[in-house]
Amino acid sequence: MKTRMLSAILAVLLPIHAAPAAELVSRDDTVVTASWYGKRYRGRPTASGEAFDPAALTAAHPTLPFGTLVEVVNADDGRRVVVRINDRGPTNGRGIDLSEAAARRIGLIERGVAEVGLRMVVGSDGWQ
Secondary structure, eight states: OHHHHHHHHHHHHSOOOOOOGGGSOOSSOEEEEEEEEOGGGTTOBOTTSSBOOTTSOEEEOSSSOTTOEEEEEETTTOOEEEEEEEEOOOOSSOSEEEEHHHHHHTTOTTTSOEEEEEEEEEOTTSOO
């Protein structure tokens, strides 16, 4: 119930650009390489139009619709964080770019990159 309400709130507050379901990551776990970006980009516009905030739990993904909530799990130690997709990228062959705050939560800051599992929590269309 809370998840559906959060999805409805995000749908109203955020610009949602729907992508065909075939372009979405699986609703099950997907393993990708993650990296992070931080203070250097503070205040710059993201692809969704909102200003980048390194303290927010957000991420860039090449195809997921803006507003999608994704659980990111560090494959090495199981640390988890839920992020909201608000930007496009990465363009370097990696699967997801995390905000500094999200990267810190899963222990990615020092290493810079890590293998992570991605699992959809809420899609922009409200599914789980």
